[in-house]
Amino acid sequence: xxxxxxxxxxxxxxxxxxxxxxxxxxxxxxxxxxxxxxxxxxxxxxxxxxxxxxxxxxxxxxxxxxxxxxxxxxxxxxxxxxxxxxxxxxxxxxxxxxxxxxxxxxxxxxxxxxxxxxxxxxxxxxxxxxxxxxxxxxxxxxxxxxxxxxxxxxxxxxxxxxxxxxxxxxxxxxxxxxxxxxxxxxxxxxxxxxxxxxxxxxxxxxxxxxxxxxxxxxxxxxxxxxxxxxxxxxxxxxxxxxxxxxxxxxxxxxxxxxxxxxxxx
Numbered sequence: 001x002x003x004x005x006x007x008x009x010x011x012x013x014x015x016x017x018x019x020x021x022x023x024x025x026x027x028x029x030x031x032x033x034x035x036x037x038x039x040x041x042x043x044x045x046x047x048x049x050x051x052x053x054x055x056x057x058x059x060x061x062x063x064x065x066x067x068x069x070x071x072x073x074x075x076x077x078x079x080x081x082x083x084x085x086x087x088x089x090x091x092x093x094x095x096x097x098x099x100x101x102x103x104x105x106x107x108x109x110x111x112x113x114x115x116x117x118x119x120x121x122x123x124x125x126x127x128x129x130x131x132x133x134x135x136x137x138x139x140x141x142x143x144x145x146x147x148x149x150x151x152x153x154x155x156x157x158x159x160x161x162x163x164x165x166x167x168x169x170x171x172x173x174x175x176x177x178x179x180x181x182x183x184x185x186x187x188x189x190x191x192x193x194x195x196x197x198x199x200x201x202x203x204x205x206x207x208x209x210x211x212x213x214x215x216x217x218x219x220x221x222x223x224x225x226x227x228x229x230x231x232x233x234x235x236x237x238x239x240x241x242x243x244x245x246x247x248x249x250x251x252x253x254x255x256x257x258x259x260x261x262x263x264x265x
Contacts, residue, residue, distance in 0.1 A: 016162070019162050019166040022166040022169075023080075024073050024077055025069060025072045026174075027177050028077075028173075031180060034181040034223075035181050037216065038184060038185040038217075041215055041216035079176045079177050079180070080173060082173075084172065086175055086176060087168060088140060089136075090232060091139045092136045092139045095135075095143070096128065105247055109146070109246060112253070114149050115145050115146065117138055120134070147161060147165065147242065150242060150246065157245055164238050165238065167234055171230040174230075175224055178221075179224055182217060185217045
């Protein structure tokens with residue numbers, strides 16, 4: 001095996017860097033910006049401590065940009081478990097479609113040792129259905145094994161699969177981020193609406209707080225729904241990409257075996 005050159009190391013690192021930017025930093029930044037939007041609506045609703053966005057923009061330095069980037073990355077990491085659970089909900093039904101459409105390829109992959117899923121006792125891979133025990137976990141195992149195998153077969157496959165998976169993770173984490181901000185905004189608006197009523201603030205009308213509460217929460221609902229539908233559309237494409245590559249790999253292995261048999265009868 002040839003030694004890995006610095007250029008090949010950089011080439012291999014590019015998909016991972018792209019994944020971090022698209023799947024972690026961007027969802028974290030969107031969540032951070034949405035949180036500031038909700039927070040700004042609350043402060044505006046009670047006319048307290050108005051945010052001077054122009055001053056903030058003028059004072060922005062490289063260190064601030066770095067801090068925002070790192071905060072977005074950390075927030076993206078924290079959103080990943082919730083995003084993964086949303087992705088897993090979409091992964092299982094699409095996996096059932098894959099089993100129904102590609103039973104031969106999946107069985108050949110199992111026979112070749114590419115896939116080693118922990119199937120329930122007495123259940124074959126082509127018998128998986130919606131009632132199969134731990135079907136969601138099984139879908140995750142098959143996907144992960146298939147993904148790890150294919151991305152190591154060809155450099156171009158690694159780039160494509162990393163990009164596709166980053167897109168799915170982006171939509172999942174953005175959806176999770178909007179859910180978190182929605183909960184944050186709902187709690188914030190409810191608390192201050194109750195405070196305004198209990199203490200009868202004369203300078204702040206309860207209807208004003210309620211209006212700004214709706215103004216802050218409604219975009220989170222709409223954008224979160226859009227992100228979730230983006231996730232819904234990306235997951236089947238991701239499975240289709242993997243199955244297309246698997247079919248190519250199985251065909252290549254079969255052709256190679258036939259050629260060897262002809263060469264060494």
